[in-house]
Amino acid sequence: MLELKDATLTLGGRRLFERLSLMAPSGQMTCVTGPEGCGKTALVQVMLGFLLPDEGLVSVDGELLTPLSAPTFRRLMAYLPQKREVTITPVEANISGLEAVWAPLDSRRYQLTPIDEHLDVAPLASKPIVIADDPDPSMLSVLKSLAAGGHTVVVASQLEEYINLSDKIIMLGNHDTVIS
Amino acid sequence: MILSYLNLLLGLLLLIVPGYMLYTYDRLAMPKAALAMAKMVVQMSVMGACLWALFRYDNVWFCLLWLVIIVVAAAFLLVSRTRYRSAVLFLPVCIAMLVSVLAVSLFLIFVVLRPAASMSARWFVPISGVLTAHTLMLNIPALRTYYESLRQDGQPYLTLLGNGASRMAALAPYVTRALRSMMVPAIASLSAMGLFVMPMLLSGLLLGGLGPVDAVLIFVFLTLGCMTTCILTLGLTLILADRRSFNRQGQFLC
Secondary structure, eight states: OEEEEEEEEEETTEEEEEEEEEEEOTTEEEEEEOSTTSSHHHHHHHHHTSSOOSEEEEEETTEEOOTTTHHHHHTTEEEEOSOTTOOBOOOTTOGGGOOBOOTTTOTTTOOOOOHHHHOOHHHHHTOSEEEEESOOGGGHHHHHHHHHTTOEEEEEOOOHHHHHHOSEEEEOSSSOEEEO | OOOOHHHHHHHHGGGHHHHHHHHHHOTTHHHHHHHHHHHHHHHHHHHHHHHHHHHHHOOHHHHHHHHHHHHHHHHHHHHHHHTSOHHHHHHHHHHHHHHHHHHHHHHIIIIISTTTOOSSHHHHHHHHHHHHHHHHHHHHHHHHHHHHHHHHOOHHHHHHHHTTOOHHHHHHHHHHHHHHHHHHHHHHHHHHTTTSSOOHHHHHHHHTTOOHHHHHHHHHHHHHHHHHHHHHHHHHHHHHHHHHHBOTTOOBOO
């Protein structure tokens, strides 16, 4: 379970959200939505511990997520980034086996693999928390089945498919609203 | 000095051919060429005076002071060409280069080239000079590649971190890229070395009075030393600059 309590985030002098509280429980798909630039990606980064909220708390299964504890918690997380060219190869139990497929860096050793074509569900299934930033619509069934299997799934998306099929919706904008 | 004033004057006759060609075909380039040559003469005179003093007094501490001065100058040039925050990089580059050049120079003098070599200006100054020069040249593309990659395409780093990788594992693709930008030109020149032309360093060793076999062997070990120093400097710089290049959350600070 991922939880934010009274979290406020300001980036570049702009307040993205204020006193936002949300709970993303296990076995459910939670969708963070809102207009372009409302802070969906920033919220995802807060959940991953890449950004520190100005105020408020982030916790994973009741344990506080801090800059010090974030690397440990991220071992429980699968993160699907916005950028489509990047995907994750099988992780299994060994964290060091994790690699990014990134063609520009090493075109001989790695190959460009669109995330929606070669995404292996097995490594995602090994992580209790899945966070997807603006995933492709074709990922919907994978993420939904992961939620049904007891995983905590958080999706940041504007797509109707995700909004309609999510168990919980967090609308970012002028007023942060939670619709269950 | 083995050259007389007459020799020096005769040596200047070598300028006739380039001077004539420039005068005939590219007169506009003449001031630039003259300025470059004048700069070279001034720089080499200063360098010559320093080396004269170093060789004259032949003191270990003077040699180390000389190394510190050329390393600081090289670090200044390296940082200005890297296009990353000088305040973050300058000290790590200075320390990394000093430690690497000193360690490899001492290893070459006391282990590899012993008993021929000794801790004297005659051995320490040229060896540390060659190592510093190569480290400077090869670390410019390496450090620039590393920081530019993180600045322009930092998403794979965050993706790996977000999936539980350690910071070292998440930065590995960037280090690979930096190493490649350093090693590709070095490997290309190594594989072509000695095929058609004699390297300048080897010519210098032969001119210094070494026999061909000794000159080639010392040249090979100096080349290996250069590669080691370059890689050591890169690794140490990245480690030392790490705390100020990333924030507590692991985000790269552009």
